[in-house]
Amino acid sequence: MRVDLFDFDLPPERIALRPAVPRDAARMLVAEGPTGLSDRIVSDLPQILRPGDCLVFNDTRVIPAQLEGTRGQARIGATLHKRLGLRSWQAFVRNGKRVRAGDRIDFGGGVTAIAGPKDADGAIALDFEGDEPVELLLERAGQMPLPPYIAAKRPTDARDAQDYQTMFAREDGAVAAPTAALHFTPALVDALAVRGVLTQTLTLHVGAGTFLPVKAQDTQDHHMHAEWGRIEPQAADRLNAVRAAGGRIIAVGTTSLRLLESATGEDGIIRPFADETRIFITPGYRFRAIDGLMTNFHLPRSTLFMLVSALMGRERMQAAYAHAIAQGYRFYSYGDSSLLLP
Template sequence: GGRVEVLLIRELESSTWEALVRPAHRLRQGARLRFGNSNLRAEVAECADKRFRHLKFAGDMPLDEVMNELGQTPLPPYIKRPSGTTVQDDERYQTVYAREKGAIAAPTAGLHFTAPAIQSLLAREAKVVEITLHVGYGTFEPVRVDNIEQHHVASESFNISDDAARVINATRAEGGRVIAVGTTTTRALESAVNIEGRTEPGRRATELTIKPGFQFRVVDALLTNFHLPRSSLLLLVCAFAGRDFTLNAYRHAVAARFRFYSYGDCMLVF
């Protein structure tokens, strides 16, 4: 027996999910899990690697209902909540424009936007375009290699509607600037551009890894938080702004006592 934490990553097939579990060494193939006082059960169908397990769920209630009842907001591990997440976390760790289920973490640059802030932008004739981001584990997977050319960001899915693609393409054709809110948005937009330089609509997955030397074709400016060291997010910012410029900005942020990471401050890079 013992307690484990389960973060559901993606549904592989009906009732079977890929999950990040901690501590993983307790869960070998065939191990069974019980969730709270519910009748939801799961069995480890496969040990994918040292950290991931494939879990086969069984129970009377739909998994979505059980997650809403028993699940907690998946805060990053550096945010400590010994007694569990709070109602404030449930509200704050969610963008005001979130619609679809599917992300395993918040696209945190979007947390800086309130409904009045968005209305203020619209009143100034800025075009606010929404795309759907299913943030995946690759977003917070640390860089575990010394040679960044060997680091690859895991797949994430996204959806760009016909209207969103039309506005992005029209803005660029008119000489306007595309300002991406967050690194995940940047990754999606740079993955959706075709050989002619136009953003293509559609729902797809991307395995694009953006590192220094990458040539950006869509994004002109980037609003992003201050990220963890040895992260793919920081690599992307260095690719966009330059390594020295980025590190100098971080030194200034530390000296000025800016707040870092998910609930922290942000910067606009252009």
């Protein structure tokens, strides 16, 4: 399909620079069935979902993967996006033309890395020196990797260390937050449990490739970056039992959705999974694992807007986004939410 079919105009002032306080006070646009559209707030979820439904969360934890350093007199920026080994990460590098294989980059605080060769997409492998775990080095020298559409408007600060982390975060490895779950609070999760709504976690380490623009003119020419995920056997069994009992599986975030779909066969059975996924979901895809999606509002022409268009229909999502813009919804990572129920 042509990528320009997924374009829309978004006023810059609709981009949220801070999350709602409290988190579950964010607005939520509910699109249900072929025509239903209603304006709610996230804390309404217990009144919207049914007993026996299951919300599936991504428990990945964002690491401070944004580094600023020098190679000689040249200033170098690096955003880690994929672990390659115990001390090696692949990174997107700003001013990468000044970096050659074998160069040492100094990120401050005693944190240094040796550059490897460049990949075809310009990414560079960084091998961190020393014996400390890389996670400790990043805590010392790194910053929270805010999306470029936020970072371009304000600097990262101490608030982001908490704001850009979900309440479910426990598995280190993401360089971008599974932002749909940023709206959840312990009080909301408790209210959902009282309602009889189940919760389940899985792990997909979100990579920085999620922010890369689609440069191809046609979706078939776009190549997704790989992300590593895991669904434990007990989690797969529990989710299959939910469906067998008539409950709906509702992914909280496109990352949870993509992992579930990667682990599900044509028979609709979710299987244990521990591997990379490059799944790219566009209109025409037949969903096998999920019955709904809670997600934030996405970039024009992005793979994520293509995904929600595959779930609900492209024209339906164009109309829903036009409604959200007209009604003042806040967009992107720190913005408001949507609940999509085909």
